[in-house]
Amino acid sequence: MECQEKIHVPVFTDINKDSFLQDIYPQRKPAVLKGVNLGPCLKKWTVEYLRQKGSDKEVKIHVSTVPQMDFLRKNFAYKTLPFSEFVKRASERKHSDFFLCEDESYYLRSLGEDVRKEPADLSRQFPDLAEDFHIPQFFTPEQFFSSVFRISSCGLQLWTHYDVMDNLLAQVTGTKRVVLYSPQDALHLYLSGDKSEVLDIDSPDLEQFPEFVKAKRYECVLEPGDLLFIPALWFHNTLAQQFGVGVNVFWRHLPADSYDKKDPYGNKDPVAASRALQALERALKALDELPADYVDFYGRRMIQRIQKRTFVGAQVADSILHSGPLTKPG
Numbered sequence: 079m080e081c082q083e084k085i086h087v088p089v090f091t092d093i094n095k096d097s098f099l100q101d102i103y104p105q106r107k108p109a110v111l112k113g114v115n116l117g118p119c120l121k122k123w124t125v126e127y128l129r130q131k132g133s134d135k136e137v138k139i140h141v142s143t144v145p146q147m148d149f150l151r152k153n154f155a156y157k158t159l160p161f162s163e164f165v166k167r168a169s170e171r172k173h174s175d176f177f178l179c180e181d182e183s184y185y186l187r188s189l190g191e192d193v194r195k196e197p198a199d200l201s202r203q204f205p206d207l208a209e210d211f212h213i214p215q216f217f218t219p220e221q222f223f224s225s226v227f228r229i230s231s232c233g234l235q236l237w238t239h240y241d242v243m244d245n246l247l248a249q250v251t252g253t254k255r256v257v258l259y260s261p262q263d264a265l266h267l268y269l270s271g272d273k274s275e276v277l278d279i280d281s282p283d284l285e286q287f288p289e290f291v292k293a294k295r296y297e298c299v300l301e302p303g304d305l306l307f308i309p310a311l312w313f314h315n316t317l318a319q320q321f322g323v324g325v326n327v328f329w330r331h332l333p334a335d336s337y338d339k340k341d342p343y344g345n346k347d348p349v350a351a352s353r354a355l356q357a358l359e360r361a362l363k364a365l366d367e368l369p370a371d372y373v374d375f376y377g378r379r380m381i382q383r384i385q386k387r388t389f390v391g392a393q394v395a396d397s398i399l400h401s402g403p404l405t406k407p408g
């Protein structure tokens with residue numbers, strides 16, 4: 079693909095809570111953290127050990143005939159397997175037992191006990207394994223939202239999406255490529271809700287998605303023991319280069335009541351943003367009673383108003399424009 083600007087996600091070593099909170103967190107940009115103590119999982123989590131400790135707990139998984147999973151066109155099936163059987167199948171290339179075809183791909187995003195209401199929490203769904211994984215204590219216990227198993231077949235690619243909470247994605251075994259896009263590139267990603275319609279980010283159809291080249295591509299490859307800080311609203315797309323086990327931890331970055339209470343996945347828009355989006359739908363409906371040329375005109379005016387009022391760069395430019403000559407505070 080031509081001309082998409084590519085940026086390596088910066089790598090930091092010897093990070094502790096203080097340096098994370100002081101140097102990395104306030105930047106609101108992704109960062110790879112190496113050398114944070116994740117506990118004995120790094121040595122212990124072999125396929126055999128996971129199968130034995132995770133035992134016969136039933137897990138709901140994604141199964142697909144192709145490794146590139148597509149949520150919008152639903153090219154995968156939801157199936158249920160005992161954890162031990164799932165790990166066996168996800169770790170092998172060809173399966174003797176299968177749902178769709180002998181080289182099908184598997185993905186687990188673990189869920190809470192009550193799937194609709196409760197966020198995933200490793201210490202509740204997999205207590206014997208959870209004790210091997212040390213959650214980095216970079217936030218207060220009240221901010222904790224969920225800890226989620228991410229287990230993928232080799233080659234499994236997960237669609238580009240954003241979440242509304244801050245996130246530390248820990249790679250425990252295997253390597254994984256992660257591509258990220260800034261929230262400021264949202265208009266270049268052809269969004270449908272929280273997901274991008276551009277599935278093939280490596281060779282996108284530029285006739286269908288011409289603006290996609292304008293999105294800056296941030297990229298890193300996670301190795302066992304690495305943590306990736308994914309700030310809320312940053313888009314991410316993952317590609318497992320080997321069978322791999324990861325855990326991600328979401329925590330609340332905004333006050334607790336900013337979030338939708340019925341959101342077990344951590345991906346529903348904050349309450350105020352949902353209200354604003356609904357109000358926009360009402361505003362657009364109100365325009366419908368006018369002829370098309372008026373709708374076009376007032377649509378453009380609304381865009382200008384929204385840009386001026388909400389875009390960070392535009393606000394700064396606007397305040398400089400309206401503040402007169404810059405003077406030093408007296």
Ligand SMILES: O=C(O)CCC(=O)C(=O)O
Binds near residue numbers: 241247
């Ligand atoms: O690691 C993965 O497969 C996906 C991770 C992800 O989407 C997340 O941490 O929010």
